[in-house]
Amino acid sequence: MLLFDGLVYLDVQKTGSTFVTAFLQACCRRPQVHYHQHDRLRRKLAPGAVGVISVREPASQYLSLFRYGLDGKGGLYHRLKDHGVAEVYQPTQEAFETFVEILLQPETAPLLHDSFEPVARKFDMGMMTFRHLLLSLKWPLATLKRLPRDGLPTAYPRLRLWSEALRQEHLVADLQTLVARHPDLFDLEAAQAFLAPRPRINRSDRGAGLSTDLPAPLMARLLQREDLIYRTFYPHLLPEGQADLTV
Incomplete structure (x- = not known):
């Protein structure tokens, strides 16, 4: 779990979380509050904070x-x-x-x-x-x-902490969408540079x-x-x- 002032990233294992974490730490404008890899959110989110989760088929x-x-x-x-x-x-x-x-x-x-x-x-x-x-x-x-x-199934949409999902299969496109939806949270120039084509990381x-x-x-x-x-x-x-x- 990676927490910023105004944004929390829920870093589920094997969903591209290494890449997403690096992106957020490089491009989020807000100060980082806490980071504990693959841990649960154990504090109350501030009103209006954006919840982000990564998923994979x-x-x-x-x-x-x-x-x-x-x-x-x-x-x-x-x-x-x-x-x-x-x-x-x-x-x-x-x-x-x-x-x-x-x-x-x-x-x-x-x-x-x-x-x-x-x-x-x-x-x-x-x-x-x-x-x-x-x-x-x-x-x-x-x-x-x-x-x-x-x-x-019926309770989950009401109980979930996230409002934005990043699919591992479309990670760059979904991150670009996230930045476009919340431009106040990101350094747009840094985000564009980070999401330029690059070798994949953490790959077996x-x-x-x-x-x-x-x-x-x-x-x-x-x-x-x-x-x-x-x-x-x-x-x-x-x-x-x-x-x-x-x-």
Whole structure:
């Protein structure tokens, strides 16, 4: 979480957050108040403050996590290693599909986050949606405990802390839109220079040939478990007949 006077950035893991954080620290006109990587907002936002969150299509997010683990990096890799599951990290499509299957199993939830299992079972929720909600809700665990099983989709638009979303797939364009909507918050010249074409950062090279084209049954389970993110940000990727339920 990166907090400025008048803006908060909710830096969900594996959503381009390294780039966004660097952009905001270089281009925001307002003084920085606090920064704690991937942490929750634990204070009251000032009236009128802009909430910004970054998101990523969940299948791509799983692949990014897997490729990061191929390099022996990341908290998830070390958690799985500690529980004897690290052998799944092989640079093959079959291994990636097995990785997704493991992460989608409710019984794996305690390995992913200490507080994830009851939420995963209650809402039939996947890890990427859980990570998103940890940052996008105030007091997320208490809020999720209080909500009824079927109450999250309707409550989420009311409870979320953000008003602006940055899609990892369109990061530069979405940042340009953010600057255009809130020119008082940004040094426009610095923003234009920062968003000029440049090499990508924080990128793993192993597993570059792997694909998010998963077998249909596995993809159906992923869509079900990560339903909130798909409906909110990627309704065009839902099967026909489901996108009209977007929250």
